[in-house]
């Protein structure tokens with residue numbers, strides 16, 4: 001069976017029939033990174049179609065905001081159940097479209113299910129504060145209200161989970177959705193949104209609650225600029241976030257930015273090296289290094305540097321690289337030729353700075369596919385490409401002498417997404433997670449930098465954009481806060497004791 005037929009079978013199993021063979025000129029060609037072959041052609045949304053979709057989403061919002069939140073939660077539960085019943089199909093589609101290994105595709109779909117469960121609970125506990133008023137017979141309250149249409153812009157590497165993090169929370173908070181997926185992964189979007197629209201219809205709501213806009217950057221820009229879109233949740237590169245953030249600010253529109261990362265782990269002398277090797281291999285080589293939280297820098301105490309590098313080189317040398325649909329493969333292909341070229345350019349730049357490069361070479365595969373052996377790059381100090389995010393499996397390793405230097409190296413990059421420390425020294429662990437420690441949104445102890453659970457707030461600082469999604473109180477980003485002062489007395493005392501007698 002060809003991968004194109006495989007894709008059609010997935011859509012049939014999902015009971016969805018999008019127009020995948022459209023020969024419309026204004027369409028996207030979707031190629032699988034597995035062998036570069038064509039999976040499907042997807043019609044792009046014309047400006048008129050995008051405008052109509054946003055109008056539908058806005059009209060649905062006007063009704064949806066009046067539906068009680070726990071009832072809104074019922075829709076999210078139904079969606080989560082549909083996703084659970086199609087977990088294998090959806091995971092396969094993710095693998096076909098992104099080249100992610102099937103295990104990670106299954107993990108991504110599980111994340112969709114998990115955030116739906118979280119949001120269902122949340123739908124019964126959206127809360128505001130009651131605050132003591134300085135005036136007699138007055139009550140001071142905070143109430144939370146939905147925003148309107150939430151525009152979601154997503155990256156290729158999590159073609160389903162990122163939308164679900166946003167959608168599940170946005171929906172229970174009373175918003176509707178317009179989703180502009182990556183131009184590299186529109187099929188995953190059509191599949192997941194197709195299930196959400198079915199859940200809506202099955203529960204007596206309109207499918208306009210969640211619209212997909214297919215297109216490239218220009219479609220994303222139109223979404224950002226549209227007056228019905230009240231919050232833009234954008235996931236992708238820092239370059240994209242700079243544009244989206246500025247465009248939103250100029251319109252006084254909210255933005256929630258989840259951008260790049262250049263994540264480090266510090267390995268202290270007391271670390272359990274078995275944990276380090278396993279944690280680093282998954283975080284650096286998993287998803288072929290194409291996670292925002294991928295481990296890119298390992299900062300290792302000089303006394304254990306040589307033995308750790310030796311063990312890592314041995315493990316990276318035997319990582320099974322290949323077909324992501326095949327059992328046992330741990331590293332699938334890069335998304336495209338550009339990713340491969342960017343990786344090779346970073347490795348050349350490192351070599352020219354005197355680095356020792358292990359692996360990073362192309363592995364066998366179809367001519368139009370890009371399989372690589374994840375690279376380990378030894379650098380005496382942090383410099384050149386190590387200071388930037390290269391979205392590919394490169395693990396830079398650098399020695400440190402003093403603990404304080406290691407923390408400073410962790411923080412000495414533009415991004416601030418994820419970080420980790422491997423240590424059995426309580427003081428080092430506590431310092432790393434204290435205000436004097438990591439400046440990232442995620443600071444882990446004795447686990448790698450990737451693979452966050454949905455219960456915590458997810459996101460990062462500095463050029464990662466500052467947004468928070470998923471668990472904890474991230475829901476507040478999808479609502480507006482009103483402060484209400486209620487006078488239930490018979491007089492009108494003014495705050496701050498001001499007298500204004502008339």
Ligand code: NAD
Pocket residue numbers: 153154155156157158180181182183215216217219220221224235236237238239240241243244257258259260261291292293389391417459464
């Ligand atoms: P990308 O920035 O190329 O594209 C992301 C999305 O933004 C796409 O849908 C694209 O069409 C759209 N886009 C690009 N320019 C735009 C603009 N000016 N206005 C509106 N939309 C625009 O990113 P990518 O290559 O798909 O993904 C990789 C990047 O995403 C990496 O930097 C990675 O770290 C980051 N990422 C971050 C997170 C996170 O949660 N922090 C998660 C996944 C990926």
